[in-house]
């Protein structure tokens with residue numbers, strides 16, 4: 001295991017967690033935040049090679065095996081729904097989207113990794129939400145809420161044009177939440193995609209709201225289906241640590257570069 005240290009980065013005016021030669025992320029500017037992060041880093045066993053503030057191009061189940069039990073503060077995941085759709089003019093497909101089975105397997109595998117009294121947000125669609133909810137309850141999860149995400153555009157469909165997505169909020173134990181006015185209906189803008197971009201991107205602001213509602217600065221947020229790295233980017237901007245994977249090398253290569261550019265951007269204020 002690499003030794004973790006905290007160093008002050010004069011260019012960014014932020015503290016940075018460093019393991020050997022590698023910088024794991026930039027954190028807050030204050031001394032109290034530095035102390036907090038140091039304690040967090042020291043209390044957490046990070047098994048090489050799974051590190052915080054890093055996305056791996058690997059299968060989510062391999063990644064989960066290497067994460068310590070009871071170490072994750074929040075899970076935000078948007079797995080393949082299982083609808084077997086192709087998206088957009090490029091007819092882009094998503095790996096493991098043939099059926100919804102990866103969702104059940106994932107709920108089982110991630111449960112031990114989450115700390116007690118913390119939550120998991122799982123995006124899904126109208127077709128599988130009931131099955132997933134019942135599977136979750138049967139396997140020890142506490143069902144907390146169903147969030148409806150209303151989109152600003154109509155999807156394809158005969159008879160009914162789809163205009164929403166769903167997000168199951170599940171808990172291990174009984175979780176707490178930060179906002180007293182968090183609606184269970186959220187507006188979600190469609191993220192345009194071209195021939196070279198991920199076809200199923202979540203709007204950044206929706207993920208950001210969820211993270212702010214269910215975690216604190218310095219917490220570790222896990223997303224094993226990063227796609228365009230929406231969760232990683234939102235965590236970085238909001239001072240949370242992230243862990244995760246994206247299996248498709250095409251998306252991994254593209255969005256890893258974007259994430260690095262974001263993390264290396266000097267902050268003016």
Ligand SMILES: C[S@@+](CC[C@H](N)C(=O)[O-])C[C@H]1O[C@@H](n2cnc3c(N)ncnc32)[C@H](O)[C@@H]1O
Nearest residue numbers: 059060078096201202225226227228230247248
């Ligand atoms: C619905 S997309 C996630 C989109 C993401 N929320 C965003 O905002 O861009 C699901 C992603 O999971 C990835 N995936 C599928 N099976 C996987 C696996 N076993 N391990 C890791 N990633 C996987 C797919 O390649 C796809 O990019």
